[in-house]
Amino acid sequence: MKAIRVHAFGGPDVLKLEEISALQPAAGQVLVKIHAAGVNPADTYARTGNYAVLPQLPYTPGTDGAGVVDSIGAGVTKVKSGDRVYVAKSLSGTYAEYALALESQVHRLPENVSFAQGAGVFIPYGTAYHALHHQAKAHGRETVLIHGASGGVGTASIQIARALGLTVFGTAGTAKGLDLIKREAVHQAFDHSRAGYQENILKATGGKGVDIILEMLANVNLGADLKLLAQYGRVIVIGSRGDVTITPRDIMSRRGAILAFTLWAITDAEASDIHAGLIAGLENGTLRPVVGSELPLKDAAQSHIDVMKPSGAAGKIVLIP
Ligand code: NAP
Numbered sequence: 001m002k003a004i005r006v007h008a009f010g011g012p013d014v015l016k017l018e019e020i021s022a023l024q025p026a027a028g029q030v031l032v033k034i035h036a037a038g039v040n041p042a043d044t045y046a047r048t049g050n051y052a053v054l055p056q057l058p059y060t061p062g063t064d065g066a067g068v069v070d071s072i073g074a075g076v077t078k079v080k081s082g083d084r085v086y087v088a089k090s091l092s093g094t095y096a097e098y099a100l101a102l103e104s105q106v107h108r109l110p111e112n113v114s115f116a117q118g119a120g121v122f123i124p125y126g127t128a129y130h131a132l133h134h135q136a137k138a139h140g141r142e143t144v145l146i147h148g149a150s151g152g153v154g155t156a157s158i159q160i161a162r163a164l165g166l167t168v169f170g171t172a173g174t175a176k177g178l179d180l181i182k183r184e185a186v187h188q189a190f191d192h193s194r195a196g197y198q199e200n201i202l203k204a205t206g207g208k209g210v211d212i213i214l215e216m217l218a219n220v221n222l223g224a225d226l227k228l229l230a231q232y233g234r235v236i237v238i239g240s241r242g243d244v245t246i247t248p249r250d251i252m253s254r255r256g257a258i259l260a261f262t263l264w265a266i267t268d269a270e271a272s273d274i275h276a277g278l279i280a281g282l283e284n285g286t287l288r289p290v291v292g293s294e295l296p297l298k299d300a301a302q303s304h305i306d307v308m309k310p311s312g313a314a315g316k317i318v319l320i321p
Pocket residue numbers: 040041042123124127147148149150151152153154171172173174177178192216217220221237238239240261262263264307308310311312313314315
């Protein structure tokens with residue numbers, strides 16, 4: 001089988017397409033024929049070797065994927081050969097023709113969802129779901145600002161927040177991204193590349209501030225976010241790529257909170273909530289993963305360059321084996 005292999009941590013050029021031995025599912029394991037693999041920023045952090053959760057070298061990257069069950073090991077009852085599934089973490093990595101996963105790591109992919117869309121389910125939608133439901137404990141009467149709404153997590157967050165009934169503000173930094181988030185039905189779109197856009201967000205709330213901020217770039221925005229919060233508002237830090245200075249009094253005077261998490265550390269109970277909610281939302285059409293670009297597996301290096309561009313996101317990047 002073909003797989004992307006990393007033999008040394010480094011730049012995108014360490015991602016090599018190689019022929020490796022076929023995989024066999026042991027007891028409790030599932031072998032999935034991967035039809036599409038999702039590319040996430042975290043895949044690039046791991047590839048550099050500078051990240052909290054590092055794989056052992058050599059390894060095949062990729063946490064997200066979708067495909068068809070090829071074969072199952074002894075004792076597996078959740079899925080059978082031929083079932084459509086999405087993969088949420090795996091034992092062998094998803095940037096490959098096949099991936100080996102634990103039974104608990106595969107989930108039913110509804111018929112109405114393409115494999116390319118399925119490759120964009122776990123990390124983007126799992127993160128958005130966890131941020132809104134478990135961290136923010138969002139209510140339909142509230143207003144959310146999705147700060148970085150045009151990417152994988154952002155578009156997932158728009159759809160989940162809209163389904164919950166919130167008033168949804170979103171930001172993007174390009175005309176393409178702004179078009180996308182308007183199509184995804186944010187109530188108001190703001191351009192985070194324009195000086196002073198935060199004042200317009202505050203004006204849009206009548207000066208009251210927003211109840212929840214989902215923050216994709218905390219090192220740039222956290223200080224200003226605190227000045228946009230309503231009383232009892234919460235900032236949920238999802239992404240950050242450096243340090244930031246904040247003014248604690250901004251949050252004290254609002255009785256606000258800064259919450260943060262990584263999807264790697266969710267509990268089994270939270271994971272069960274997430275997959276139940278996501279499968280239901282995919283099935284009933286509330287959740288519709290937006291695929292921005294599809295690249296062949298051999299172009300994994302290019303996909304890592306694309307996903308780390310500072311601006312210009314428009315949905316998910318997926319690799320097709
Ligand atoms: P993505 O698809 O590459 O999207 C990045 C988003 O950030 C785009 O919407 C982009 O907007 C936006 N952005 C760029 N400059 C910004 C600015 N100055 N202010 C606000 N937003 C800005 O990435 P993703 O998959 O959505 O992930 C987003 C972040 O969350 C990444 O840092 C990722 O590592 C992190 N993340 C964390 C977890 C976790 O467990 N905590 C899970 C998933 C992702 P434009 O391109 O339109 O400018």
